[in-house]
Amino acid sequence: xxxxxxxxxxxxxxxxxxxxxxxxxxxxxxxxxxxxxxxxxxxxxxxxxxxxxxxxxxxxxxxxxxxxxxxxxxxxxxxxxxxxxxxxxxxxxxxxxxxxxxxxxxxxxxxxxxxxxxxxxxxxxxxxxxxxxxxxxxxxxxxxxx
Amino acid sequence: xxxxxxxxxxxxxxxxxxxxxxxxxxxxxxxxxxxxxxxxxxxxxxxxxxxxxxxxxxxxxxxxxxxxxxxxxxxxxxxxxxxxxxxxxxxxxxxxxxxxxxxxxx
Numbered sequence: 327x328x329x330x331x332x333x334x335x336x337x338x339x340x341x342x343x344x345x346x347x348x349x350x351x352x353x354x355x356x357x358x359x360x361x362x363x364x365x366x367x368x369x370x371x372x373x374x375x376x377x378x379x380x381x382x383x384x385x386x387x388x389x390x391x392x393x394x395x396x397x398x399x400x401x402x403x404x405x406x407x408x409x410x411x412x413x414x415x416x417x418x419x420x421x422x423x424x425x426x427x428x429x430x431x432x433x434x435x436x437x438x439x440x441x442x443x444x445x446x447x448x449x450x451x452x453x454x455x456x457x458x459x460x461x462x463x464x465x466x467x468x469x470x471x472x
Numbered sequence: 473x474x475x476x477x478x479x480x481x482x483x484x485x486x487x488x489x490x491x492x493x494x495x496x497x498x499x500x501x502x503x504x505x506x507x508x509x510x511x512x513x514x515x516x517x518x519x520x521x522x523x524x525x526x527x528x529x530x531x532x533x534x535x536x537x538x539x540x541x542x543x544x545x546x547x548x549x550x551x552x553x554x555x556x557x558x559x560x561x562x563x564x565x566x567x568x569x570x571x572x573x574x575x576x577x578x
């Protein structure tokens with residue numbers, strides 16, 4: 327999305343700043359009067375997951391670079407991008423979490439973040455490489471998909 | 473044992489609960505009621521610590537009951553398809569009764 331109202335944040339890659347990003351982006355996304363509260367909640371979680379991954383990526387890489395978060399709104403169409411400068415990851419290397427019915431499910435405390443992002447917003451794109459990762463989240467805050 | 477959680481269960485909030493969970497298990501506590509009534513936000517980091525807590529209780533022949541879940545917590549557990557992993561109660565008192573009566577009560 328190139329036009330629209332834009333909010334840009336550069337935050338330290340520290341967990342204490344994740345809540346700040348959530349608050350700012352949720353407020354920006356909720357400006358349209360017909361935005362749905364449940365969709366704003368979905369976006370809050372998806373953004374939290376993306377920024378959490380960015381913070382952990384910077385921690386793993388030992389870099390003190392900031393995480394860049396950009397939110398563009400056009401009416402109820404919201405696009406959020408989260409960019410980190412971490413080492414990237416192999417999308418095929420994400421552990422497959424067993425179903426809740428599986429006896430092994432309680433062994434997995436991690437691995438839910440990216441699947442959750444994909445479930446909660448309308449579109450999720452992830453570009454990752456050795457110079458960092460860009461996560462793009464797109465959501466229509468007026469519509470709840472079936 | 474009742475643990476009341478206040479605030480956000482995200483990357484910044486989970487270390488305290490994880491540490492408490494591990495310490496309780498080390499001290500032999502295997503029946504835990506987790507009061508989530510004051511949790512304002514949870515994401516997958518928070519879900520992970522809840523999973524770890526229940527796993528430790530079950531491993532010690534006990535149980536963990538989640539009580540007073542807020543709407544956001546309840547909806548996210550469902551969205552993450554992990555709601556079936558937990559024993560849930562609407563109130564802390566009911567959770568305490570439940571945990572006192574179950575097969576793990578002795």
